[in-house]
Amino acid sequence: MSEKQEKMRQCAEKLLRDGEAGYVIGWGETRFDDRTTPIFVEDPAGAGAFVWNEYAINSLAKYLLDDKYPDKKIGLFTRGCESRAINRLLKDNQIKRENVYLIGVPCDGKKSDRCTLCRERNPILYDVLLWTPEDDPPPAAGRFDRVKDIEAMSPDERYVYWGETYDSCIRCYACRNVCPACNCRECYADMSKTGFQGKQHSRSDNQIFGVTRAFHVGDRCIECGECERVCPMNLPIMGQTQKILKDINELTGEYECGMDATSENYLGRFDLDDKDEFM
Amino acid sequence: MPVEKSFEPAIVAFCCNWCTYTGADLAGLNRMKYPENVHVIRVPCSGRVNPQFILRAFQKGCDGVMVCGCHPGDCHYSTGNYFTRRRFMIMKRLLEYNGIDPERFHARWISGSEAAKFRDTAAEVSEHVKKLGPNVKYREEFRITESAEAGT
Numbered sequence: 029m030s031e032k033q034e035k036m037r038q039c040a041e042k043l044l045r046d047g048e049a050g051y052v053i054g055w056g057e058t059r060f061d062d063r064t065t066p067i068f069v070e071d072p073a074g075a076g077a078f079v080w081n082e083y084a085i086n087s088l089a090k091y092l093l094d095d096k097y098p099d100k101k102i103g104l105f106t107r108g109c110e111s112r113a114i115n116r117l118l119k120d121n122q123i124k125r126e127n128v129y130l131i132g133v134p135c136d137g138k139k140s141d142r143c144t145l146c147r148e149r150n151p152i153l154y155d156v157l158l159w160t161p162e163d164d165p166p167p168a169a170g171r172f173d174r175v176k177d178i179e180a181m182s183p184d185e186r187y188v189y190w191g192e193t194y195d196s197c198i199r200c201y202a203c204r205n206v207c208p209a210c211n212c213r214e215c216y217a218d219m220s221k222t223g224f225q226g227k228q229h230s231r232s233d234n235q236i237f238g239v240t241r242a243f244h245v246g247d248r249c250i251e252c253g254e255c256e257r258v259c260p261m262n263l264p265i266m267g268q269t270q271k272i273l274k275d276i277n278e279l280t281g282e283y284e285c286g287m288d289a290t291s292e293n294y295l296g297r298f299d300l301d302d303k304d305e306f307m
Numbered sequence: 308m309p310v311e312k313s314f315e316p317a318i319v320a321f322c323c324n325w326c327t328y329t330g331a332d333l334a335g336l337n338r339m340k341y342p343e344n345v346h347v348i349r350v351p352c353s354g355r356v357n358p359q360f361i362l363r364a365f366q367k368g369c370d371g372v373m374v375c376g377c378h379p380g381d382c383h384y385s386t387g388n389y390f391t392r393r394r395f396m397i398m399k400r401l402l403e404y405n406g407i408d409p410e411r412f413h414a415r416w417i418s419g420s421e422a423a424k425f426r427d428t429a430a431e432v433s434e435h436v437k438k439l440g441p442n443v444k445y446r447e448e449f450r451i452t453e454s455a456e457a458g459t
Contacts, residue, residue, distance in 0.1 A: 179404065187406025187444050216359075224359055226366070232447040236362045239405055243358055243398065268401070275400045295397070298389035303396065304379065306414040 032133070033080040035158045036105065039131055041075035043103050049129050050100030053091055055084035062139075066091065078105075080133070085140045087254050089113035090208050092123050102128050107135040108148035112250040112286030113208035115153060119289050120248075122211050132157035137165070142253025145171060152287060172274045174267055194234035196261045203255035203265055209245040209285075216240070238268060246272030247294035250286035279303055316370035316436040318345045320429065321360065322417075323353045323388075326377035329419035334426050341426040342433035345373070352376065354387030358398040361412060365445040371411045371436035373428070378416040388416070407444055410435040 036054065043049040056067030056077045064084045068091075069075055089110045092102060104110065114130065117123045132154030137143050150161040178186060201217060204210045217225045217237060225240070226233040242265070249269040256266050276283045276294050279302075283294060322328040328349050334341060350356055353376025361372045374395060382388045395414045403409050413432050417425050 175404075183403065183406045183408055185406075186404060190405050191444075224363070226447065228447075230447060232366050232445050235405070235445060236359075236366060239362060239401060240359055243401060246397065246401075268404075271401060271404050272397055275397055279396060295390070295393055298386065298393055300379075300389070302389065302392055304392060305396065305399075306392065306416055 032159055033078070036078050036080055036131070036133065037075045039156065039158060040069060040078055040103060041072045043129065043131075044070070044072040044075060048101060049103035050098055052078075052103035052105075052131075053088050054078040054105045055080070055086065055088075082137075082139045085138045085142070085257070087113060087206070087208070087252055089117065090206060092117060092128060093211060096123060096127075098127055101126075104128055104130055105133050106130040106151045106154050107133055108146065108150055108152070109135075109250070109252040111151035111153040112148060113252060115286040115289045116208045116248060116250055117211060119291075119293070120209075120211055125289075130154045130156075134159060134162040136162055140253075140257060142257045145251060145253065153289070172270060172277075174264065175271045175274050178267060178271075190235060190238070191231050193263050193265075194238050195231055197234045197238065197263060198261060199229065199234065199237060200260060202258045202260065204241060206254045206258045207245055208250065208252070208254075209248040210241075216244075238265065241265075242268030242272060245269060247276060247296075248285050249273060314437065314441060315344050316433060316441070317368060318342075318371040318373065318429075318433060318436060319364045319369050320345050320347050320373040320375060321350050321353070321356045322347050323376040323383075324349055324351050325383040326381065326419050327353075327375035327415075327417040327425065330417045330421050330425045333419065334422035337422055339422055339426045341429040344433055345429040352382065352384055352387040353391040354382075354384070356391065358394060361398065361402070362445065365407070365411075365442060366447045368442075368446060368448070370439070370442045371413070371432055373412075373432055374414040375417050375425070375428070376414075378418055381418060408439055410439055411442060 040052040043052060051068050051070040053066060053068055055064040057079050058065050062083050064079055066086050066088055067077055069077060087109055088104055095102060118125060130153060132151040134150045146165060149164055178189060181189060204215060225237060246269050253266060259265060285293065322331060331347055353374060356374050364372050376388045376391055379388055379392060399412060402412055415428050
């Protein structure tokens, strides 16, 4: 572990000293042993602050949106999930590839629930790869298990399940803020005058936020699991987006987002032979 | 919630200007009778119908929602309804997944000459929704505690 960490520090230091990158985003220590925090290092001497352990969990890609027009490149440690998020942002025209320098760090799995469904440990997209790629985990057979569990309920049970889930939603919008697919300049939920989203704390408004959020990101979800990780109420909100992915998989065959930066997402294109139930 | 005998459902039909709206107009011209609780909202294209409209309709007290557009291939804007088809194939399943009865949401392709199909669809949806009774799911009047009871 420490050898890899040393490689990361050296690479970051070199990038900063050569002036290739303006700053590097990575993980740093906190005062807790089992936590890391995203850090931004500008000074080559500070590159020793980067850490790499099983608690380097946060996805870093979304920080790129806070600095869309940097003077120099932004260095970014890139695991599988970050590279898919970056593909997402590139496809959505949010960042420019030449503005980022991606330091590939194949991931060996972290101590987080969000890594249990991981299928892409190695970065798909990188400028330099620091060590040999890891073996990808076997395709998780249980990818849509919990969706199937909910589908097995009766409609009323499903309503109560989701209703009770969203009753405890505090509408902090953390799931939106962390999601690499949620990159609108202004979110519909913040538009107070259009009336799309009610602001009351009621089951109805909470559920409508939940379903709408799921639908907005559903076909572009890279299943990184950040939304569930940041949810302060621990709501199983990926159950909604995964339902959409499951349906897309069933309707048109294998579908996965963020594997490249060019292919159009599912709801942004159409096929003349799409399945039709509306005749 | 007990279903009163006099219950008349409120149904919103989003109709595309070029096909279904014309079809509904033709139904009127031909003096065909369709249930008066179907409220037609004219949209430029079925692709205009944001899935949020459906959620919002349920929230504001509709008991059923219809989305109607031109048959695939007949869209006035060439491709609008192909996107609609994809979108609502997903949305329909997502609504069911969230507990909305599948009978409460319908999408149909109705062309400008299919006045009878519009009448039949409207009657069919109205009848189904009438049987189901008033919609309580997603209704904004129901507060957290009340709706928990109504849902169970």
